[in-house]
Every structure is written in structure tokens, then in C-alpha cells.
Amino acid sequence: MAETEAPKGVLQSADRALSVLLSFTEVRPEWGVSELAREHGWDKAVAQRLLTTLAARGFLLCDETTRRYRLGPSVSRLARVGEHSGVLPSLVRPVLARLLRETGESVVLNVPNGSGYRCAAAVDGAGPVRYTAIVGALMPGHAGASGHAIFAHYPEAELRQLFGASPLQRFNEQTITDFDALMDRYAQVREDGVSLSHGEYDEAVTAVASPVFQAGAVAASLTVIGPAHRVSRAAGNLGDLVRDAAAEATAAFGD
Structure with a gap:
């Protein structure tokens, strides 16, 4: 070359x-x-x-x-300096704002944090019934679309270290607690380029997420999340919007 x-x-x-x-x-x-x-x-x-x-x-x-x-x-x-200085969130705030306008639902940028993920930036949806994300909040990596969109792109050996303990913590009947079932979900996420979850952590919400990459590795997930009765009905359209927005965020990250 x-x-x-x-x-x-x-x-x-x-x-x-x-x-x-x-x-x-x-x-x-x-x-x-x-x-x-x-x-x-x-x-x-x-x-x-x-x-x-x-x-x-x-x-x-x-x-x-x-x-x-x-x-x-x-x-x-x-990388830690860049994360704490808010570089990554600042790069994608226009993407979050546009996705909010397009969907009307809350939009969240999550970054990996050990076996979980952390909210790095968020914009709240419109209307009195909405999901409100707390910047800095830590969430379990195996429960929900945001985590699936991130960890689906980790090597299996690392995933076994993070989630190999059985059973994984159950938050409700929708939570995936079996490692093999989690691997199957990850394979589907990689194929689709988008992850959908119905109340795996919080039964009242549905989320649609897609991975954001930087330098060839997964750096974050971009998620539209809101009340289950609204987001579930619109999941197909939201999937396309979130996938496109995540690709735009990847470009902003300089991939």
C-alpha cells in the first residue's frame, strides 16, 4: 500500500x-x-x-x-480526559437535537462503563408523559437496548468476563438473564444495526438504540426512549431514524 x-x-x-x-x-x-x-x-x-x-x-x-x-x-x-471534558457529547449534541425534533421522544447518548453504561448526554422528549434521563446515571449493561447496542460489538471473551456469571440480575420478566440468550440477542443487533427493547430494565419504557463507533471500535450508543405505548407503535420508523443518526454521530466522532 x-x-x-x-x-x-x-x-x-x-x-x-x-x-x-x-x-x-x-x-x-x-x-x-x-x-x-x-x-x-x-x-x-x-x-x-x-x-x-x-x-x-x-x-x-x-x-x-x-x-x-x-x-x-x-x-x-x-480517552478519560476527553470523556470527562465532554468532548464526545459536544460533538453529537446537534444529532441529539435533530433526533428529538424528528421523534418527539427523549434521546440519550450512553457510553460503556465496566459491565454497564453511563448516560453522557440527553435531551428530554416533549409532552407531560416522557422518559427523563439523568446525565451520569449508571445502568446495567445486559438489560435494555442501549447496552445491547454497545456490548454486541465486544469480543466474546470480554463479554464472558463481564456477563459470564449466571444468572444475570433480573429486573422483571423481560430481562435477559442467560448468557447464551444474551449472545443471541447481540448477534441479532449486529445483523440489524439497531437494538429494540421492551421494558427489560424499566417495564414502562421501550427503547431503540444503535451503536456509535470511533476509530473502528464501539464508543457509545444513541437511543430513543419513551413510554412503551408510544415508542412500541413507532419502533419500525424509529429504527431507521436512530440508525441514520448513529451513523452521523460516528462521522462526527471522526471514524
């Missing part, structure tokens, strides 16, 4: 280093020197210097046995 020329005015070495970091994705979490050099059309020595420099600053870690590189703690530190 030939190297893509850096935009005018851009420092080539810095551009290459950033290209290295963006090469690491959920699908490709590790790279060797030769592989990376071929991928970007660089001399092997150039790739080695870039990897060594990034590892020296903690952005990469090198396995001493395999000599393969993966993302390091400095990446996680910057």
Missing part, C-alpha cells in the same frame, strides 16, 4: 505517528513492524522508529515475546 501524502502544512513525522495510532482498531488490536510498514507503504526502519517512539511515551506497549505492539496506558489516559 502506498503512503498517503500528508496535507499541505502538516508535519510528516507527526502525521505518521497519528496514522500509526489510528491503525489500531477493535478488529486489528495488534501490529508487527513489518505488517505496519506494508500497510502504510513505509520503509521498515521508519515503522520501527515510529513504534519505538510511541512506546517510549506509553502510547503503545510491545510484547517482548512476540514483538507485536498494542495500545498503551497513555491512550486510555487521554
Whole structure:
């Protein structure tokens, strides 16, 4: 693969280093020197210097046995800073506002938090009967469309660590408490690109959610949520709107 020329005015070495970091994705979490050099059309020595420099600053870690590189703690530190500074919510607030206008229901941006997810941004629906999300609230990852849209894109080995305990906590008769059943739901979410839940956590609400990606990995879910009697009737149309809005949010995140 030939190297893509850096935009005018851009420092080539810095551009290459950033290209290295963006090469690491959920699908490709590790790279060797030769592989990376071929991928970007660089001399092997150039790739080695870039990897060594990034590892020296903690952005990469090198396995001493395999000599393969993966993302390091400095990446996680910057991700936490970005999350707490509200960067991600600010990027998608226009998307949330538009989705509210289109649906009339509450719209929520949720981000993964251990085995659950946390509300990062929300706009409340119109009318006296509506769902109100609390920014910062933590929710269980296995119960509801928002969590399914996020965790459906995690590796199965990681999912077993998060949800492998049996049975999972039951909140009502709609809650999925069996790991295999949860995996089946995740497979359907990946196929559809959207998740629908009817009262799995709160029996009074129905939610429609779709994943938002950043740098090839799931970063959040975008959810329309509201009273079951309204949202359930409109679920088909809402699915298309939420899927399109999540794709727009992914673009805003720079995927």
C-alpha cells in the first residue's frame, strides 16, 4: 500500500505517528513492524522508529515475546480526559437535537462503563408523559437496548468476563438473564444495526438504540426512549431514524 501524502502544512513525522495510532482498531488490536510498514507503504526502519517512539511515551506497549505492539496506558489516559471534558457529547449534541425534533421522544447518548453504561448526554422528549434521563446515571449493561447496542460489538471473551456469571440480575420478566440468550440477542443487533427493547430494565419504557463507533471500535450508543405505548407503535420508523443518526454521530466522532 502506498503512503498517503500528508496535507499541505502538516508535519510528516507527526502525521505518521497519528496514522500509526489510528491503525489500531477493535478488529486489528495488534501490529508487527513489518505488517505496519506494508500497510502504510513505509520503509521498515521508519515503522520501527515510529513504534519505538510511541512506546517510549506509553502510547503503545510491545510484547517482548512476540514483538507485536498494542495500545498503551497513555491512550486510555487521554480517552478519560476527553470523556470527562465532554468532548464526545459536544460533538453529537446537534444529532441529539435533530433526533428529538424528528421523534418527539427523549434521546440519550450512553457510553460503556465496566459491565454497564453511563448516560453522557440527553435531551428530554416533549409532552407531560416522557422518559427523563439523568446525565451520569449508571445502568446495567445486559438489560435494555442501549447496552445491547454497545456490548454486541465486544469480543466474546470480554463479554464472558463481564456477563459470564449466571444468572444475570433480573429486573422483571423481560430481562435477559442467560448468557447464551444474551449472545443471541447481540448477534441479532449486529445483523440489524439497531437494538429494540421492551421494558427489560424499566417495564414502562421501550427503547431503540444503535451503536456509535470511533476509530473502528464501539464508543457509545444513541437511543430513543419513551413510554412503551408510544415508542412500541413507532419502533419500525424509529429504527431507521436512530440508525441514520448513529451513523452521523460516528462521522462526527471522526471514524
